[in-house]
Amino acid sequence: MSRERVIQIERDILGxxxxxxxxxxxxxLANDLLxxxxxxxxxxxxxxxxxxxxxxxxxxxxxxxxxxxxxxSHDAERIRAAGVPAIQVNxxxxxxxxxxxxxxxxxxxxxxxxxxxxxxxxxxLICPAAFDLGEACKIVLLSITExxxxxxxxxxxxxxxSLMVINKIDLAPLLEFDFGKTIEYARRVNPNIEVLxxxxxxxxxxxxxxxxxxxxxxxxxxxxxxxR
Amino acid sequence: MSRERVIQIERDILGxxxxxxxxxxxxxLANDLLxxxxxxxxxxxxxxxxxxxxxxxxxxxxxxxxxxxxxxSHDAERIRAAGVPAIQVNxxxxxxxxxxxxxxxxxxxxxxxxxxxxxxxxxxLICPAAFDLGEACKIVLLSITExxxxxxxxxxxxxxxSLMVINKIDLAPLLEFDFGKTIEYARRVNPNIEVLxxxxxxxxxxxxxxxxxxxxxxxxxxxxxxxR
Numbered sequence: 003m004s005r006e007r008v009i010q011i012e013r014d015i016l017g018x019x020x021x022x023x024x025x026x027x028x029x030x031l032a033n034d035l036l037x038x039x040x041x042x043x044x045x046x047x048x049x050x051x052x053x054x055x056x057x058x059x060x061x062x063x064x065x066x067x068x069x070x071x072x073x074x075s076h077d078a079e080r081i082r083a084a085g086v087p088a089i090q091v092n093x094x095x096x097x098x099x100x101x102x103x104x105x106x107x108x109x110x111x112x113x114x115x116x117x118x119x120x121x122x123x124x125x126x127l128i129c130p131a132a133f134d135l136g137e138a139c140k141i142v143l144l145s146i147t148e149x150x151x152x153x154x155x156x157x158x159x160x161x162x163x164s165l166m167v168i169n170k171i172d173l174a175p176l177l178e179f180d181f182g183k184t185i186e187y188a189r190r191v192n193p194n195i196e197v198l199x200x201x202x203x204x205x206x207x208x209x210x211x212x213x214x215x216x217x218x219x220x221x222x223x224x225x226x227x228x229x230r
Numbered sequence: 231m232s233r234e235r236v237i238q239i240e241r242d243i244l245g246x247x248x249x250x251x252x253x254x255x256x257x258x259l260a261n262d263l264l265x266x267x268x269x270x271x272x273x274x275x276x277x278x279x280x281x282x283x284x285x286x287x288x289x290x291x292x293x294x295x296x297x298x299x300x301x302x303s304h305d306a307e308r309i310r311a312a313g314v315p316a317i318q319v320n321x322x323x324x325x326x327x328x329x330x331x332x333x334x335x336x337x338x339x340x341x342x343x344x345x346x347x348x349x350x351x352x353x354x355l356i357c358p359a360a361f362d363l364g365e366a367c368k369i370v371l372l373s374i375t376e377x378x379x380x381x382x383x384x385x386x387x388x389x390x391x392s393l394m395v396i397n398k399i400d401l402a403p404l405l406e407f408d409f410g411k412t413i414e415y416a417r418r419v420n421p422n423i424e425v426l427x428x429x430x431x432x433x434x435x436x437x438x439x440x441x442x443x444x445x446x447x448x449x450x451x452x453x454x455x456x457x458r
Contacts (some may be wrong), residue, residue, distance in 0.1 A: 045376025097356040128325040147375040148273025
């Protein structure tokens with residue numbers, strides 16, 4: 003198959019996905035729902051972060067989670083154990099969630115009007131960057147055990163994300179991790195990316211993340227009211 | 231595009247890759263070269279491991295490295311700084327190395343007859359599993375900071391690998407990582423997978439890895455002699 007033909011096929015797949023993502027986005031806005039697409043390498047701590055964040059945020063609004071993994075339903079079970087509705091999507095051979103999977107999973111969640119939907123994508127710093135799911139924004143999680151160079155080595159993911167959450171800061175005393183260098187690298191590929199430092203394990207820094215989410219919710223509500 | 235059409239395209243791409251991989255494999259065997267395809271999540275420690283292993287192994291045989299990353303040539307520079315020839319392959323939007331990239335990069339390395347070629351794949355626990363590069367075997371690196379469940383959540387990668395190297399064991403006293411459970415999960419998807427525990431940072435466990443590599447070299451040489 004020619005290189006040109008492969009590129010055309012990629013365009014067709016992404017074009018079809020973007021149409022469904024636009025439909026998802028309109029539905030989410032109509033339901034006053036704030037949707038985050040959470041991305042990282044495998045094992046960076048997305049589920050641990052979500053268990054804590056969903057438990058806290060559900061005290062004041064509806065919260066739901068869609069979990070993406072190649073196999074297993076462990077992550078959805080961890081979320082449900084915290085009293086938060088969760089739908090597991092298994093991608094099989096697939097390396098990312100797509101907008102159609104999210105549309106289907108969303109219909110299986112209870113109503114979340116006025117609340118927050120977290121989508122935990124498949125652990126993969128490459129492929130999910132290209133797929134719009136209809137989210138308000140992408141959030142990339144980077145754990146300090148992965149090293150400082152990841153924003154430069156996987157630039158598409160950091161360019162596509164509005165927020166970089168640096169996780170596992172409780173391990174900082176044991177590692178030679180340079181926070182300044184990491185943030186500089188991330189801003190080299192995305193000058194507008196915001197940055198928060200957290201430990202999903204100890205809870206350190208999560209207050210600032212909840213405040214960031216509240217600001218996003220306020221801005222989205224304002225934007226929707228302006229349209230209406 | 232229909233699901234059937236997408237599957238057919240995937241088959242065409244993999245079929246073409248497998249043809250080139252078979253050609254690479256014949257060339258590697260003709261050159262008495264042992265080739266490992268090293269796979270992991272981003273930041274699991276592949277390059278740190280390779281810097282140490284290549285420095286040690288080159289004392290007794292030629293060693294070369296092909297480095298795969300979406301962007302940057304940092305990793306090849308780290309390998310070259312250890313006095314080992316290295317070729318960087320940047321995949322751009324691509325999420326894995328393919329056999330044609332390896333064929334091209336191999337021609338740019340100095341002769342390695344009787345030695346070892348390490349291929350460090352793009353950091354990704356999904357897509358590279360499907361692509362044969364012509365290697366003798368795949369080695370998957372899992373760092374203990376990623377959690378025990380990765381073999382079940384990304385089963386294709388662990389099913390495709392002959393050896394699982396569990397890295398960052400120097401951090402074990404600080405984490406609640408269950409080695410037995412991880413090995414059990416890996417063997418559930420691949421009953422034949424071998425397991426080694428190392429710290430690429432401190433060097434702990436690397437002697438066993440070098441012994442494992444020496445055994446593989448001996449077996450490959452025997453197999454090639456049997457054919458001739």
